[in-house]
Amino acid sequence: MLRTATALRTLGRQDRQAILDLCASDPVVNVMVAERVELVGAEPVRLGGELWGMFEQGQLTCACWSGANLIPVGRCSEAALDAFASRARRAGVPYSSMFGEAEPVLGLWARLQAAGWRARDVRACQPLFATDRVPEVEPDPLVHRAEPDDLVNVLPASVAMFTEEVGYSPMAADGGLSYRRRVADLLRQHRMFVRRDDQGSVMFKADLGSVSSSVAQVHGVWVDPRWRGQGIAAPAMAAVVLAALREDAATVSLYVNDYNERALAVYGKVGFTRVGTFATVLF
Known part of the structure; x- marks a missing residue:
């Protein structure tokens, strides 16, 4: 046939x-x-x-x-x-x-x-980065994987990140149940990294949004606005990359909006190399 x-x-x-x-x-x-x-x-x-x-x-x-x-x-x-x-x-x-x-x-x-x-927004050029090498920046030793019991403490940071990135609060739909469940799943899988200040508030967070047998992709990178510009992002990202390479996958990747110059500088400093271009259409 x-x-x-x-x-x-x-x-x-x-x-x-x-x-x-x-x-x-x-x-x-x-x-x-x-x-x-x-x-x-x-x-x-x-x-x-x-x-x-x-x-x-x-x-x-x-x-x-x-x-x-x-x-x-x-x-x-x-x-x-x-x-x-x-x-x-x-x-x-x-x-x-x-x-x-x-x-x-x-x-x-x-x-x-x-x-x-x-569409609400079309982001036509989002550089895609990857690395399989030990970071070129000294990792922040205070960055660690959050635990399931940390949900109440990390949820506000996750909501702030989503709202800033997407343009609306994830808590608006269904009272936030779906988004809360998503954050809880990340915590259960030990895929959220955080750095806290002296009062215990989250000053940095990043998630491993997708993890295949060969690649761990970082999503949801966020720094509390009060701490931006103070040099914490690169060491924190270095800690995330190092942990992911050691425990999750042989390659770590992420993508970022091309207009986010501060993030682009951080990722370059940590040792990421551009390997392609993503696009996102938000409905």
Whole structure:
């Protein structure tokens, strides 16, 4: 039987290795999807969303995660982007954002925008950084992994970070239950790093938002405004990177808005190297 030249379908259990192989083509870019599939496989009922795969001559060439977010995976052809946009329109999911490698994200967004979708913000250039080396800055010894019992103390810092970054409070929806649960999950998994001042207040925080078998991606970096400009960010980030390299993955990555000059300077000082460009569309 001849295989169809190109075909789009929802991935399932049998596609686990194929999607992991696709993610492995650029593990830093694809860490978010790789982590999910490594943990639970490719079945929608276990993923809590769907992975749409584009096949050419029976081979998976690119994919798109559809859950709370849209995340393209791989080098997407024009035909694949057309197909993913069509599926996203039909899905009727209230996506909170779309993010990933800039080229496919912006290509997909152009199609959705033409179909009448609107965004709160489009961040078209977010430098993607990675490092696999011991930091070039002396790590702050007071930065440590927060514990589950720290929820009450770290939640205000997490809310402040989210509000500053995204533009609205995560506590507005459902009374903050979902966001509180997300922070609690990070604490349970020992993925939040904090540095406290003498009064016990969080002055620095950073999360390992995604951790695959090869890459740990840092999210949610925040410094209390009262402490900004005092040189605490670079040593604190160095401590996060060192701990993540030793205990979580062989590579640490992050992405940042291109206009955040202060953060760019800190990450360069710590030893991160730019390896690509992300884009984020906030709905």
